[in-house]
Amino acid sequence: MGAVHAPSAKNRPGKVDFGRATWTLRRGGVALRVDRRAVLVCAVLTVVVAALGIVTLGSGSIALTPVQVLSALLDPDADPRARLVVVTWRLPRLLFAVVCGAALAISGALFQSLTKNPLGSPDVIGFASGSYAGASVVMLLLGTANYLAVASGSLIGGALTALLVYLLAYRGGLRPFRLIIVGIAVGAFLGSLTSMLLLSVSPQQAMLAATWGAGSLSGLGFEQLRATAVVFAVLLVGAALVVRPLVHLEMGDDAAVALGVRAQRARLTATVVGVALTALVTAAAGPIAFIALAAPQIAQRLTRSSTTLRIVPAALAGAAVLVGADFIAQRIDLPVGVVTVCVGGAYLAWLLARQYAGRRR
Structure with a gap:
């Protein structure tokens, strides 16, 4: 037996x-x-962000050791000169990098889940171009660089672009591949429109808008950070609420509806939140490309998840990538958007080649 x-x-x-x-x-x-x-993975990424932050806060024309940086951050009675450099001058830029990286990554995760495609990020399908165009209209045609006005223009531009892409891509249903192709075309058109605006204004205005359009975290302080952080917190709650419906929608509309998901409402809510997150970053720092594309994919590979819609790992990956990119940007004296374009362009080429190879098999 x-x-x-x-x-x-x-x-x-x-x-x-x-x-x-x-x-x-x-x-x-x-x-x-x-x-x-x-x-x-979240714990490791948190440590990475913290370590990069300490290195960034201690680097520059006035170099500080990690011990001096931590003392300036934690001890109110520390060296006043060190606290001035770390807390007043450098800390707002670091916190902006964390918030903007997280916002872009969450936006990318939402759109990649909606389109069921790793190329479905707001900077590829044109929504980021719409936010940039809207902000450019405010700065160049209305002649104001007021933060609230630029933020409003960025949000309106992104929302109108999302509406246009959806209307053009909808043919008896919304197919992800068609949405991406239409979004790329609309983004190219809006890029040309923005270039035309730059050529139609004075050189001083064009230079100001072009510098902002490169995507930079310099010159941002706690005043702008407070407003950005409050809006980001509200949008983070909205993103958390649509995670479960979007995960169900990844299984197909019929399965999602059987589970009680209202498909169109979930898609609309996710689109609004994703566009708002992109517009928030664009209004504060200008268009910063490819973080929304790469960060959710990095998080998915690290967690070995079947979905890109893990917003906490994605947010931490986005923060780590943008903090690292901004550290490099400060060392070579270039806007952070230039660094992310260089790195992200190579990543996009690799991703397209991988997608094409997969289709051939």
């Missing part, structure tokens, strides 16, 4: 195998399942 083996922990009655190692947190009658690898 064969030996009877006790069921493994994996297959014990009452245990569900999710295919991934998880932690289950229980409190009262509520249980929360957490993916172990995602938690570890």
Whole structure:
């Protein structure tokens, strides 16, 4: 008679195998399942962002050691000169890099989930170009660089672009590939329109708008940061609310509807939140390309997830990439948008080649 083996922990009655190692947190009658690898990835990315931040705060014409940086941040009675450099001059730029990187990454994750395609980020499908065009109209035609006015123009431009792309791409339904192709075409048109505006104004205005259009975090202080952080927090709540419906929609509309998801409402909400996140960054720092494209993919590969819609790992990956890019930008005295374009362009070429190779197989 064969030996009877006790069921493994994996297959014990009452245990569900999710295919991934998880932690289950229980409190009262509520249980929360957490993916172990995602938690570890988030912890590592947090450490990376913190380490890059300390290095960035200590680098520049006035060099400081990590100990001096930490002392300036944590001790109110530290060297006044060090606190002036770290807290007043450099900290707002670092925090802007964290917030803008996270916002772009979450926006990219939302649109990549909506389109079910790694190319479906706002800077590829034209929404970022719409935000840039809207802000450019405010600065060049209305003649104001007021933060609220530029932010409003950026949001309106992005929203109108999203509406135009959807109307042009909708043919008895919305197919992701058609949305991407139409978005690329609309983005190219808006880029030409913005260039025409730059050529129609005075050289001084054109230079100011072109410098802003390169995407830069310099010259930003705590006043702008407070407004940006408040709006980002509100949009983060909106993004969190649409995660579950979008994950269901990735399985197909029929399956999502069977699970009680209102497909069109979820898509509209995700689009509004994604466009608003892109417009928020564009208004504050100008268009910063390719963070929205690359960060969700980096997070997906690190967590080995089947979906790009893990907004916390994506946000941390976006923050790490933008903080690192801004550190490089400061060392070579270029706008951070130039650095992200150079790195992101190479990544986009690799991604397109990989997509094409996959189709040929």
